[in-house]
Amino acid sequence: MSSPSGDGQSPEMINRNNGSTKAQWMAEREDSIYLDSDNAAALAEGFASEATLPIKSGFLEKTPPQGGLPFQKRWVQLDAEYLRYFQNEKDVYSKRMIPISSMVSIVPAGPQKFEVATKNRTFVFRAQSESDRNEWLSLLQNMLQKRYSSAGMPPEPCSPVLMHGNLELRGVHSKLYVTVNEDKLILYRNVDEYKLGIGITSIQMKLGCVKDADKRAFNLVTPYRVFSFVAESMPMKVTWMKTIEFAISSALSTNALVNKVWAQESNRFCADCGAAWPEWASINLSVIICSNCAGQHRWLGSCVSKVRSLRLDQSVWTDELVQVFLSLGNGRANSFWAANVPPSEALSPFSHEEDRKSFIFAKYRQGKYRCYHKLFGQQKALDNALCSNVQTDDILETLSLLFCGADVNCNMGHSDVPSPISLARSYNQHLQVELLSQNQNTEVPRLEVEYSLDRLEESPALIMYSGNLYKMGSTTRPITEQKPREEFSFRWCILKNGKLSYGNFRSSTPSRQLSVEDVLCLSVDAPGKHGYEHTFEICTDSDRLYLFGDDDPDTVREWIRSITKAFLPANVQDLAETAFRRVGRLRYRVGLMQEVSRLGWFSLAGTKLYGRLADGSEEKIELCRLQELSVQQDQNRLVLLERGRMLVLESEKKLDFQGWMSDIQQAACRAGDSLTEQQLTSGDIPVIVERCINFIMQFGLTSQGIYRKCGVNSKISAILESFLQDARNTHLKEGEHHVDDVAGVLKRFFRNVKEGIFTSQGAPNWLHAIEIKEQSQRIAQYQTLLNALPPVNKATLRTLISHLYCIQHSATTNQMNRHNLAIVFGPTLFQTDGTNNTGSRVIEELIQHYVAVFNVSEEQLQKEVDEVNWFMKTNTENFMVRTPPDPGSEMIFTVYLEEAGQIRELHIKVCPTLSAAAMTSEMLEKQSITPQERDYWSSFEVNKTEDTERALHHLEKVFPLLSSGSTLVVKKDDAMETMLTYLASKTNISKYKTMKVREGIFKGFQDRYVTLSGTTIRIYKEAQSVRPERELPVKSLTLYQGIKKKLNPPTRWGLTVVNKQEKRQCYLCCDSETEMREWMSIFMSIQYDGDVWPANTQ
């Protein structure tokens, strides 16, 4: 375990521009670091591009944390999220950033001074004058006040933390705690300050790039400065670099959309309050808004305003929708919405919460400021005008008509084009279609709606519906078999006052009822599942299932609509807007950091799971792209892992859970036979392809004739079948699977996949391209064809060719040069019989010109080559990492934490690079346990069937243990202190003793003379023997404490020595606990070359 350096240490600071003197350094002595920037020109330009808008900035003096030192002059800047202070006003990187959300109080503190208190620290500032102080004070107090008053409101969605951990920043000689958020890196002084949210500075990464450096170091290059970080280990370095690269690339892709929308000048300011650079939108009202206003829009409910983020909700932003926003823009949209705003009611970016709420209510719910259409109030005329206008491209007029009462679903009697939407479509007015579709369920603004702070929802009590349905007797088991018509009975049903009642006849009093509050979930069956054509199930809190149905689709649809409207809260009604398979409430946790589950609403439609979380935020998960889907059936818990983010779903009721589980599992499986319909990775390539390629890279790179050799047919079929059933749950393992079989699986998959990788339409063009004489033209043609492929095919082809490029890079060992590979892959990828070699020629060219065809940058290529070299090394060397990391494979695993006799069960995401020490500290962090001095927290492998356990070495990887059947427990290692003390006292790391030993060759325990020295355990018949009976090399052994009870060990202090390579065990019995510890110490010290415990922590 590593612990961040304490506050007592004096961090060095660097100032390369001025060259700091000792005196300066003393004056600067404070608990932060100073990061200057290298490039002043970029700075001047770049500062403007930072989207954080300062609310106030200026010089303030700050008291240093150590008393007795003079005040330090700091440039202080306040924005909506943070109060930051900088060394000087030109700096890009702050020395400290205090989130508004962590502030507890802001009070005056003597002349010109004020105090900003957070939970554990207080910052004192001194202003130049009383009036300046008062201004800071009131601004801050106001923000704090606002935060408290909005405590119940949905918070702004903050960007998720993709990774966090210790990194050393070169030049600062200080270990920092670093998080990678969606688009920025945040530096914290240590893990405690990370937990409190008080950081040093944040680094925008959108213009940055990551470069590899020597050993464990890598550089983050930004326009302002190069940050040179040192990771804790090589695998950690790779993980950091990959994560940061991912963050940069996703920041870039979202920036593209934001910049596109901002290209329209009026979209650069919030349509409601005028705040700069708004990143949210109401997609049906056609306005771009800031995050503060977005919160108020959300409060109106989705039937008034559908709020989406420009950054977070990428998938809703179709070209048409973006075009609507570019064509209208806040300017034109407001010419309708805000035609009559009295100056006294207008908002400013700093308007108070309540003002914002009432303004936005008046503007969109009541339509108070809108520009009334001249046909307002004449329904028929409005509808007519809408129908004729949607044939033109005037979408502003459509906006005006819609929000003045024209009916988006009006039927003007044309049988072939029944609605304005179909009319617009037939006139090719795509923007009209988009605007109309977004408003199919919108409520028209009405002045009569009264403003009230209560929830603006239709009370379930008000929803009334009645009619007949056929109903099955309720059951406590899942309904899997087909139910014939005879088992249904006719029921007259009434939905009223939040109750669904049903009886035999229309006239009679309903005999039974169920309360909509008890409805956990409603699911819609596929037509024809039961005797009645259309059926749906309701699952209730009392763990019962009700099945209803009818032959008429409209009857059933109307019932489903009414029931969902009654049991879904108003703000999540849109979950049931589209055709869904299942909708209802579940408990959820986002990530493992969140300990208590909360109630959310979810719907499953097609392969997508939509969610509305307790904080008002929205969730959308593409199930066929999940990295991992695991079921903990005994807990009624589903764990979904997507892009490194985790969602845990739980239900208290078995029936409800089983329904969700089987539907989600089904949706997460492969949809069809083509490449695009496979289970995909986050990089858009089929999971099967990635797993096979990773496996070959790890274990097959040096294998002679890889891909040319045929595997065993029956094994290939079995693996392929398993992948096609559920690729995500098919894992390839060294020792269990042979590289040639896996190579065979990959080839067979490509040979049989529907349409092939080049698609049946595209393949002939690829084969023709080879005829082009001029090489550059040929390559250009390949590029054109590549871009014409579907995205999944394109990404897969690139991955595959890159892989083949790597294979031929090692041709000297594996004998597979690009020609040999092309002969194998030509017929496979073009799905031909091999009588003609054109396909092979194309593949050979693609490998040869891989860099040019796929536009591979020099850095990318270097990385790939490095990866090959790394794998070559792991293929040949005996590495401590028994399973080389496969970045795609992460598993959720149960780990136990034992503290003061209490055992807690936690779930943790284990990736191949996770070390025992990292797992230990993650577990402690989760439980907010701060290790005390002389606490030696460690991870243990406990094997119940063998009655053994051992402490994992801090550098040992946890991943290979997951399949061993052992339990992982994190607890204090009581023996460690004794062991360290003992080792410190030894001048010679060795031990000799006669003890009771049991080994394969003996029957029972017998006296033997055992020596442990150098790197070998030797067992002699007696002390005088010259030749040992056995020699065991320590480095290939694992030492466990304890001996299986069944073997009747003669003492309580036994050790089990396992030789993994030979699958043999040997048992040693010590006379006392101390002696046992001594053997363990010597053993550990030899095995890890003296590194028994991380040196820097104790």
Ligand SMILES: [Zn+2]
């Ligand atoms: Zn705003």
